[in-house]
Structures are given as C-alpha cells and as structure tokens.
Amino acid sequence: MKVLLVGATGNLGIRLVPALLTHGHSVVAFVRSSEKLESLLPQSVYRQVAVVEGNATDSAAIKKAILDTSCDAVVNTAGLAALPPWGKSDLPNIFRAVLDGVSEAGTERERPLRAWFLGGLGVLHFPGSESMLSNYIPIYLAHRQNLRLLQSLRPDALDWSLLCPSDMIPESSDFGVPTKISRARLAANATTPPLWNDSWIRYVPLIGRTVLCAMNAGRYVTTLEQNAEFIASDLESNGGQWSRKTVGVINSVE
Numbered sequence: 001m002k003v004l005l006v007g008a009t010g011n012l013g014i015r016l017v018p019a020l021l022t023h024g025h026s027v028v029a030f031v032r033s034s035e036k037l038e039s040l041l042p043q044s045v046y047r048q049v050a051v052v053e054g055n056a057t058d059s060a061a062i063k064k065a066i067l068d069t070s071c072d073a074v075v076n077t078a079g080l081a082a083l084p085p086w087g088k089s090d091l092p093n094i095f096r097a098v099l100d101g102v103s104e105a106g107t108e109r110e111r112p113l114r115a116w117f118l119g120g121l122g123v124l125h126f127p128g129s130e131s132m133l134s135n136y137i138p139i140y141l142a143h144r145q146n147l148r149l150l151q152s153l154r155p156d157a158l159d160w161s162l163l164c165p166s167d168m169i170p171e172s173s174d175f176g177v178p179t180k181i182s183r184a185r186l187a188a189n190a191t192t193p194p195l196w197n198d199s200w201i202r203y204v205p206l207i208g209r210t211v212l213c214a215m216n217a218g219r220y221v222t223t224l225e226q227n228a229e230f231i232a233s234d235l236e237s238n239g240g241q242w243s244r245k246t247v248g249v250i251n252s253v254e
C-alpha cells in the first residue's frame, strides 16, 4: 500500500518508516521538518521515502497530501497524550484534523481510506464489562475523546483501527531496512486487553478493579519496534480483522 505516515519523526513514527518499507509499502512521511527526518534516518532509508512538510493540525494539508500522492492508507502517530487529566497537549487538535483530512480525502476519491490511529491501554474495556480501564486509573484521557470521534464516523467514511498499547519502550536505534526485531510478535485482542490476569481482587468493594488494573498494567509494556511491525504487517495483509476496533497488545511470550 501507499501509506501517509503522519508524525514520522516521533518515537513510533521513526520505527514505522523501516517497518512499512520492510513490508513492501511505499511511504509518504508527513512531517514538520524534512531536515529532522533526514537526520534521524540512514541515508539509504531516507532516499526511499517521499516527504511532505506540513502541520498535522491542518486538515486541508493532510487531505491534499493524500490526494496529491495517491495514498491508500494513513498511519497517524503525531501528537502525544498528556498523562494527568488536567494536562494539555496538541493531540486532540491533531487527531481531529487528521481524521477530517483523511475522511474528506476518502469522500473525494469515492473510496474510504484504511487508517491506523494511536490510543492507549485506558480506552480498552475492563474484561467482562463495558467500562474503560481509564475509569479506574484516569490517565491519558485524551484518547477517550479521540475514540468517540472515530466511533461517531459513518461506517463508509473511513476504515479505521485504534492501536491501544501501554508504555512502548525502544528496542534499538537501528532504523535500517529490512528491520531486525529480537522480540516476539505481539498477541492482540479487540476491545479488551489480551491475556488479562483476573483475580478475586476485582470483587473488593470500591478499590478492587483499580488494584487489579494496576497489577496488570506492567504486563502490557511492549516495544516501539513490535508495534511498528504490527501495524505494517496488518496493512500488508489488509484482512479487515481490526476494522472499526480498539486493539490491545501484549508480548506473546512473557
């Protein structure tokens, strides 16, 4: 696929460049600074990427980039959610603008685009309930409003998925192609976290579910490379397994 990668200079974005190329995609990087992207990537990789400079809060620029370069898919990693509920970040503005740009581009070309967005573990449901994990540990709340925006879209406007990792740590700073990942592939699940460890503790009044969330949270740390590989490989298979879903991930070998 030809993929518009918004936020290619970030922690996840920079690892998505080689992952997407390794899976046979063409990459159009949408960044604020092409110099920054060039400084981060090996020359041999940078040469394989088309670059569009722009601001991700500008929906018209996103739409134009998609239509001008004939992209079929978008991955948005731009913007970073604030941790505390009172924290401020550009993510909500970026998310809305990218969503508008991608949806409008789909309408104009009369075919919805495939798109991966980034959320967080907190928008997944507590297993066996309809309640989000962030109801028990209220952090990174911007992802909740972003998910509401996705869910309010007409089904024919966009074929979206929301990847909801917990902390992602770097595995290496080698951004060569093909990628070399030393860790196992991720196990994934829609709507609720995969391989959740349940316990009687959930039944403790008032604090039970919060304690259980805290006990599970550390198990969901993955690497940036694993998540980049997950998205790149899904776009290659184009199977529709994760369409219009939130997706939780965990190391398949703990």
Ligand SMILES: NC(=O)c1ccc[n+]([C@@H]2O[C@H](COP(=O)([O-])OP(=O)(O)OC[C@H]3O[C@@H](n4cnc5c(N)ncnc54)[C@H](OP(=O)(O)O)[C@@H]3O)[C@@H](O)[C@H]2O)c1
Binding pocket: 006, 007, 008, 009, 010, 011, 012, 013, 030, 031, 032, 033, 036, 054, 055, 056, 057, 077, 078, 079, 080, 081, 090, 091, 094, 118, 119, 120, 121, 164, 165, 166, 167, 168, 169
């Ligand atoms: N890192 C984690 O552990 C983690 C865990 C769960 C979820 N997430 C979510 O995953 C996403 C990616 O995380 P990350 O760690 O890769 O974030 P990051 O390293 O902070 O990268 C953010 C990217 O957004 C770009 N950006 C910011 N404002 C922009 C704008 N107005 N226009 C264009 N680009 C803009 C930045 O570009 P510049 O280089 O120009 O600043 C950078 O490339 C975030 O939404 C985050 O909330 C992250």
